[in-house]
Amino acid sequence: MTTVTETARTAEAARTAEAVDPAAWSCPAPLRDSPTIVMGHGGGGAMSAELVEHLFLPAFGEAAATELDDCAVLAVGSVRLAFSTDSYVVRPLFFPGGSIGELAVNGTVNDLAMSGARPLCLSTAFILEEGTPLAELARIATAMGTAARQAGVRLATGDTKVVDAGHGHGVFVNTAGIGLIPDGVDIRPARVRPGDAVLVSGDLGVHGVAVLSCREGLEFGTALESDTAPLHGLVAAMLDRGSSGRHPDVHALRDPTRGGLAASLNEIARAAGVGIDIVERSVPVPEAVADACGILGLDPLYVANEGKLVAFVAPDDADRVLAAMRNHPNGRGAALVGTVVEDHPAMVVARTAFGATRVVDLPLGEQLPRIC
Amino acid sequence: MTTVTETARTAEAARTAEAVDPAAWSCPAPLRDSPTIVMGHGGGGAMSAELVEHLFLPAFGEAAATELDDCAVLAVGSVRLAFSTDSYVVRPLFFPGGSIGELAVNGTVNDLAMSGARPLCLSTAFILEEGTPLAELARIATAMGTAARQAGVRLATGDTKVVDAGHGHGVFVNTAGIGLIPDGVDIRPARVRPGDAVLVSGDLGVHGVAVLSCREGLEFGTALESDTAPLHGLVAAMLDRGSSGRHPDVHALRDPTRGGLAASLNEIARAAGVGIDIVERSVPVPEAVADACGILGLDPLYVANEGKLVAFVAPDDADRVLAAMRNHPNGRGAALVGTVVEDHPAMVVARTAFGATRVVDLPLGEQLPRIC
Incomplete structure (x- = not known):
């Protein structure tokens, strides 16, 4: 049986584990203007680049690719593969000319295409907010299916997570994709x-x-x-x-x-x-x-x-x-x-x-x- | 110049495009008990399976793999690849024995391993809530780097999106992974x-x-x-x-x-x-x-x-x-x-x-x- 003392001690340990010690991490100078995440960190501009250069790359260390590009190129056996990922958080979910569904397919297809690759397949991962109407999700998934057929890619594997109401925003979609780079093509x-x-x-x-x-x-x-x-x-x-x-x-x-x-x-x-x-x-x-x-x-x-x-x-x-x-x-x-x-x-x-x-x-x- | 009439007309069209018409999608019988997303849809049990079977697979149509398994197997040239994705939304972000960072690496490495594959590389995609301390993100990213080194996989490509405060929950991480299935191994x-x-x-x-x-x-x-x-x-x-x-x-x-x-x-x-x-x-x-x-x-x-x-x-x-x-x-x-x-x-x-x-x-x- 877990003793009361043990419970108290480990609950304290858990709280400590959960609390972030600001002293444990020294914010690099280029990021010091904003010690918290702001919208600009996701904008694909200078602040995004700083976050990659001064936070992600040092934190990932040797495990990181030398450059976290939009698309990685991997030699596997005799083939060269393109590999890319993007999350989609567009608001509103539906807009003139499309929806988050088409974006999630075409966006990752295009990241692969920018290395000259022929896209083969995509993964689809959803983070859904509790309370989202199934009809909305169905409309998005249908748009993804249509876009995938038009692009000639398979939706090969997937995942669905649900977060509490108020801790998401309807539907977030992540897709990752694999493409095949033709022989003789070298685009970088x-x-x-x-x-x-x-x-x-x-x-x-x-x-x-x-x-x-x-x-x-x-x-x-x-x-x-x-x-x-x-x-x-x-x-x-x-x-x-x-x-x-x-x-x-x-x-x-x-x-x-x-x-x-x-x-x-x-x-x-x-x-x-x-x-x-x-x-x-x-x-x-x-x-x-x-x-x-x-x-x-x-x-x-x-x-x-x-x-x-x-x-x-x-x-x-x-x-x-x-x-x-x-x-x-x-x-x-x-x-x-x-x-x-x-x-x-x-x-x-x-x-x-x-x-x-x-x-x-x-x-x-x-x-x-x-x-x- | 965009005319006022045009503006009014298209703003109306946009609102219509945004509104979801519940009549446009007929909720299949097995899902009718809950016409909105509930926590159980993300639990990996019967409700998750129903969502895949009755919503995602019909919506994706021909573009879908016949079964949206945890891990897809693709034949590319002379090699067989395993391809998998998972999003991580665990709370708290740090817990006794680990954090969302280790989970995001080991979880996808394990999905690949369950098809007998040797994991090669992962993509890393973050959906960050405005206001999240950079120190917290750095601690998570460091855990990912350490876990990736221990597992012998490269973090090959990535993406970062930021959502408004109150529309996320600190840090959500998605990883997708590619692995190589050895000759003679057939696990399914x-x-x-x-x-x-x-x-x-x-x-x-x-x-x-x-x-x-x-x-x-x-x-x-x-x-x-x-x-x-x-x-x-x-x-x-x-x-x-x-x-x-x-x-x-x-x-x-x-x-x-x-x-x-x-x-x-x-x-x-x-x-x-x-x-x-x-x-x-x-x-x-x-x-x-x-x-x-x-x-x-x-x-x-x-x-x-x-x-x-x-x-x-x-x-x-x-x-x-x-x-x-x-x-x-x-x-x-x-x-x-x-x-x-x-x-x-x-x-x-x-x-x-x-x-x-x-x-x-x-x-x-x-x-x-x-x-x-």
Whole structure:
């Protein structure tokens, strides 16, 4: 029998175990401004990067990949696999053009596609808040099934946890995915070089504004629908060998989700140690997005997309890749928006419509949280 | 410019899109008792199984694996991969013997190990509540790094999302994992046959009681610490070819987490269409667990474990596998607890200490929610 003394002693031990001793962990200088989690830590900008660099990587130690990238590449036997994960916490759960369900499938499919991989299968993990209507969950799961069929991926394994009412937010979804990287394809930030063409696949800012348009209490409306779409088909078209017999030399790919195009360009500039020049008026931004951003004081370069990519392509192959993009349904609005340069390494500079230049910095957090 | 009429019209459309029409989805009969999510849907028992069978599988449609098992097996090129995911929502975050960090690594490592796989790498995805102390997150991440090093897996890729205060619960962690299944290993529920020996690797119920002992407000104490541990080393020892030159014939493996041994045995009995007989007094339950369960009215067979497994082994190999388990640090307390039978298919029957028999049913939900 557990004695009373034992019970008292171990209850005390348990309380001690539960209490966090702030002295046991010394907050690194770059994180000291905010010793607690704030929204910006999840925004995909500078604060997210700091959290990875100064908290996760030191804490994981030798167990961590050298860089916690959006997508890991693993050599297993004779195959190269892409492996990626994302959690989805978008609010509202349903928005014009889609739902958290399509995002959870297409988002992870796209993370795999950005390494050139053909997505094979996804895991699906739900954290559900007590009291969530089953009808809502069914609608989300149905959207996931439809999106998975359209993307040609299997939903291979899953998990469901339930948390108390007031300790979740309806439905959170995590997906992880495995993809197969074709032979001869090598797409990663470190391959980006001065001279590379910077291409985007179409209109930017649509997803973020579509979600914002129906945010609770905001009542801001536009005719825009989220651009959520799987992009591996577009990537395959861009890499098509064609009559040349070789893959066009695509150096790096990014899907500009959280933090928008600005975050993606800054990440690549820093990872490759290069500068990037873009021409603002070449960046395709639909009028409705520009209008909404004007009213709300947002910069379209920082607004999230869920069905667009940015490509860094060797100059000799840029025309060919741009043409392939424009021939694909998900790349009709593709455009050359800039060039990789040797100047101002790790910095992104935009030439404005007025002929001036401005630095496009890595966003601190996210202009619009919970958009994916 | 977006016109006022357009704004009004699309704001209305967005509200409609957001509202869930209960008529659009017809709740299947088995789920009608609870048209909203309740804690039991996350308990790993009958309600969890109903949610998968009657909501997720029909909603996912053709995109779903035929069975959403804890672990999927994929043939990619010449290799067979195991792929698994779990979210961790345990409360408190720190408990005697471990934290959500160790659970998140060992839990997914063990899901992979239960298909005989050697775990290769994990993804790590965090859903953080605004206001969570960084020191708490650092302590969890450090535990994950240590557990990953001990298990020999890499933390390969990750994601961090932040949700508003009051819409999360400190830290939720999701891990997904990839493992490599050795040639000649074929471990899955459908291989279980009448005559198989049912072995468990040691003391049951320790994790659940350890977590319960420090649940907020409960103040129940024992000297028990969570048994969280990676089990792939134990599995490799059980499968060792030794001088015979062949793997012992292990038909199926399960780690009895949510729902405890009772849930695992029922899952196997249903999946393989067999009956299972166990002898209660052969099931290793430490005195402290038995005492705690006695006080609280819990059945140790239903209490969660995080470092134990149950194995179904061909009768001719049972002694050899049991000896290999007892020779391994994670299997010292291994015991033969029962037999697979032709009688009472899909049903688990226990012979009690008084010589009577009782049906050990699949739990409805979970006796102790949020224990993993």
